[in-house]
Amino acid sequence: xxxxxxxxLKRQRTKRLARLGAKVYYLRKRxxxxxxxxLICEEFVDMGGVYIxxxxxxxxxxxxxxxxxxxxxLKIFExxxxxxxxxxxxxxxxxxxxxxxxxxxIQPEPFAAGSFGQVYxxxxxxxxPIVIKVLRPMIRELLKYDxxxxxxxxxxxxxxxxxxxxxxxxxxxxxxxxxxxxxTDYVAEATFAHELYEAYKDHPAFVIPExxxxxxxxxxxxxxxxxxxxxxxxxxxxxxxxxxxxxxREHTGSNLDTQLMTLGIESMLGAFTLPRMQGxxxxxxxxxxxxxxxxxxxxxxSAPAPHNKAAFFGILFEWSRAYQDNSDMxxxxxxxxxxxxxxxxxxxxxxxxxxxQGPTLPEAIGQLPGMQMVKGNDIVKEIGxxxxxxxxxxxxxxxxxxxxxDGQLLHAFxxxxxxxxxxxxxxxxESSEVLRxxxxxxxxxxxxxxxxxxxxxxxxxxxxRVEREHPDIVHQTDNTVSMSQAIGIVNxxxxxxAVRDPAMFxxxxxxxxxxxxxxxxxAPTEPLDNKQEEPTNA
Numbered sequence: 001x002x003x004x005x006x007x008x009l010k011r012q013r014t015k016r017l018a019r020l021g022a023k024v025y026y027l028r029k030r031x032x033x034x035x036x037x038x039l040i041c042e043e044f045v046d047m048g049g050v051y052i053x054x055x056x057x058x059x060x061x062x063x064x065x066x067x068x069x070x071x072x073x074l075k076i077f078e079x080x081x082x083x084x085x086x087x088x089x090x091x092x093x094x095x096x097x098x099x100x101x102x103x104x105x106i107q108p109e110p111f112a113a114g115s116f117g118q119v120y121x122x123x124x125x126x127x128x129p130i131v132i133k134v135l136r137p138m139i140r141e142l143l144k145y146d147x148x149x150x151x152x153x154x155x156x157x158x159x160x161x162x163x164x165x166x167x168x169x170x171x172x173x174x175x176x177x178x179x180x181x182x183x184t185d186y187v188a189e190a191t192f193a194h195e196l197y198e199a200y201k202d203h204p205a206f207v208i209p210e211x212x213x214x215x216x217x218x219x220x221x222x223x224x225x226x227x228x229x230x231x232x233x234x235x236x237x238x239x240x241x242x243x244x245x246x247x248x249r250e251h252t253g254s255n256l257d258t259q260l261m262t263l264g265i266e267s268m269l270g271a272f273t274l275p276r277m278q279g280x281x282x283x284x285x286x287x288x289x290x291x292x293x294x295x296x297x298x299x300x301x302s303a304p305a306p307h308n309k310a311a312f313f314g315i316l317f318e319w320s321r322a323y324q325d326n327s328d329m330x331x332x333x334x335x336x337x338x339x340x341x342x343x344x345x346x347x348x349x350x351x352x353x354x355x356x357q358g359p360t361l362p363e364a365i366g367q368l369p370g371m372q373m374v375k376g377n378d379i380v381k382e383i384g385x386x387x388x389x390x391x392x393x394x395x396x397x398x399x400x401x402x403x404x405x406d407g408q409l410l411h412a413f414x415x416x417x418x419x420x421x422x423x424x425x426x427x428x429x430e431s432s433e434v435l436r437x438x439x440x441x442x443x444x445x446x447x448x449x450x451x452x453x454x455x456x457x458x459x460x461x462x463x464x465r466v467e468r469e470h471p472d473i474v475h476q477t478d479n480t481v482s483m484s485q486a487i488g489i490v491n492x493x494x495x496x497x498a499v500r501d502p503a504m505f506x507x508x509x510x511x512x513x514x515x516x517x518x519x520x521x522x523a524p525t526e527p528l529d530n531k532q533e534e535p536t537n538a
Contacts, residue, residue, distance in 0.1 A: 006138065010145050016047065017149050021156060034067060040157070041068040048081055049139065050146045053115040053180060054154075056282055082113040083136055087120050090134055094217045101125065102215060103222075106132065114284075114298070116184055121225065124212065129225035131209075133186075135218075140184055147177050175433070179279070183300035190216035192276065193223065193299040199274060205259075206266045207287070207295035226295040228252060231283030235447055244448050252290045259294040260450055264441060264458040265465075271305050271312055271434050272470050279303030279437045283444055303433035310476035311339040312434070313466055320463045323456035329391045330384030337380070338478070340427045346481045347489035348379040386507055387423075422504055424496030 020043050027036035044051040087108060091100060105123040112119040117133040124130045151173045182188065193211040200208045207226060215222035229251050237247045248256040263286065270277040278285070279301040287295035306312040314335035322332060338345045418425070445451035467474055481489070498505040 006141050009138070009142060013047070013142075013146065013149060016043075017153050021153060024157060037067045038070060042070065049115050049136070050143060050150065050180060053183075054150055054176065056115075056280070082110045082118050085110075085118060085134065085137070087118075087132070087134060090219070091132070094220050095215065099215055102212070103130075103132075116300070117221075124222075128210075130212070131223055131225050133221040133223070135184065135186060135220075143181065143184060147180065151177070175436075179301045179433075182302075186216065186218055186221050189300045190221050192302050193221070195276075196274075196278065196296075196299065199270075200266070203266070205262045205291075205293045207289060207293050209295070209297060223297075226287045226289070226297050228287035228289035228293075228295060231286035231288070231444060234288060235283055238448065244450075248288050252288055254288060254290060254292045256288065256448070257450065257454060258292045259288050260445060260448070260454055261458060261461075262292075263294050263296075264445075264454065265461055267441060268316065268438065268458070268462045269465060272309055272466055272473060274305060276302040276304045277434065277437060279433055281437060281441045281444065283447070286444065303437040306339070306434055308339060308342060308478070309470075309473045310478070311335065311342065313463075313473055315339055316459060316466075317463050320456070320459035323459065328388070330381065330388040333384045333387045334380050337425065341425050342478065343481070343489055344425070344493055345380060346478050347486035347493075348383070349478070350481050350483060350486035351490065352379045383508065420500060422497070422501040424493055424500055426493075426496075 020040065023039060024036055027033070027039065041055060044055050087106060087110075091103070091106065095103075102125045103122055104125050107121045109120075110118040111121050114133075116139050117135050120132045120134065122130045122132055154173055190211050190213055193208070194213055196208045197210050200206050201210075209224040209226050211224075212222045229248060234244055234247060238244050245256045248254055248259070263281065267277060267281060278296050278299055280298070281296065285296055285298045287297060289295055315332075318328070318332040318335045321328060334345075442451060442455065445454055494505060494508065497508060
């Protein structure tokens with residue numbers, strides 16, 4: 001494509017997003033929120049490419065998408081417009097004569113199109129049906145520019161639309177940018193798909209297509225064809241009045257719940273057994289197959305396994321308990337900070353181990369000398385009990401099961417207990433990809449009306465299997481920090497809390513044993529392995 005044509009496309013998209021921004025401002029000012037949501041989503045679908053991917057990857061679980069009611073909604077997963085392309089010529093340009101001899105048949109028209117690629121049916125020389133995914137023209141040339149436009153638009157939109165969402169949106173856009181640029185690397189995608197195929201090729205119900213690495217190039221991916229009903233097609237049938245379970249049974253003879261359980265269990269277990277998992281299990285990437293099998297396709301986005309697997313298990317364990325009679329927000333909060341704010345977690349645990357007499361905590365870190373404190377406590381648990389009481393007061397109940405069934409647990413914690421990040425948490429976003437993938441899967445359960453019934457069972461089975469198969473992970477402890485490191489981390493944390501919520505600062509200080517803190521000036525015994533991010537509302 002000539003440079004002039006690319007420049008013209010950039011100008012066209014800039015003007016279009018500018019017009020969209022003006023219309024959004026007009027509709028918001030007049031209180032026409034529904035029209036505003038519909039306009040943004042419809043425009044992004046029409047613009048295609050990375051704009052559809054943005055709906056999938058960033059806005060899919062936001063109020064904007066939940067309030068968008070349109071037949072076009074499912075187009076973000078399937079039925080994306082295809083571009084004219086001579087696939088035969090592309091194959092001749094990309095493959096050698098010897099490589100081409102492995103492809104017996106190819107259909108000249110695409111049977112599916114995604115945000116970045118178009119997919120053609122074919123047949124391998126060995127008789128297997130195959131698909132050939134071809135990167136759309138100009139994707140790489142325009143992608144970085146489109147990402148800058150989306151970043152600017154999302155910041156302006158989010159700044160007006162939601163309180164305290166700017167940092168969240170900034171983070172989401174940065175993660176989206178990285179994932180999207182990686183998704184156009186077809187060599188890396190083919191390699192990842194092959195890794196998953198090798199890991200699951202003997203699984204009786206979880207299907208990953210074989211990738212023919214010898215036929216893959218920077219512009220082509222050749223894989224085994226995965227038959228079945230796509231998740232997007234199933235959602236469309238549900239939208240038209242069909243019962244999803246009956247629809248799957250009629251078209252595949254399979255049990256929908258069994259298939260969804262397999263997908264959820266294997267995906268979560270992968271966080272403990274694999275270096276990375278499929279990071280985007282949205283409806284268009286899921287296939288409901290015969291014999292209770294379920295398949296995944298499209299491996300452009302991977303989710304690295306959590307660095308701290310023990311902390312991730314702790315989250316799943318407490319999440320599972322929350323569906324039972326022994327639900328405990330205090331325990332959930334402890335595992336939350338262990339996973340996301342591990343430096344603070346380790347610092348508080350270190351302070352809890354003190355046995356020698358020393359200066360008071362206020363004297364050691366320069367805060368409120370003379371305050372009376374609780375002695376001999378586990379500080380993390382004490383703070384967890386305080387959070388439990390705050391949660392009970394904010395929600396009007398100690399039983400979180402109703403809130404879980406409504407899908408409002410994180411909302412209740414973030415907007416009620418930790419409003420304006422009153423707890424002063426600096427969330428570490430490493431490993432967030434695996435939780436985003438889990439959220440996408442849970443959104444699929446929700447859309448099919450099966451979350452409340454299946455998610456508790458999935459969590460219970462995953463916890464039981466990890467306890468049985470990976471006891472080393474379950475019992476793994478976190479690296480310690482030196483006393484001087486712990487004091488510095490806690491000091492910075494309390495300063496943030498004092499600014500945001502002085503009353504909470506006092507409550508926190510009342511739960512820290514000040515009488516047994518030693519101010520060690522020795523060099524740190526162990527370096528921190530956490531980088532601090534910008535403060536964000538958890």
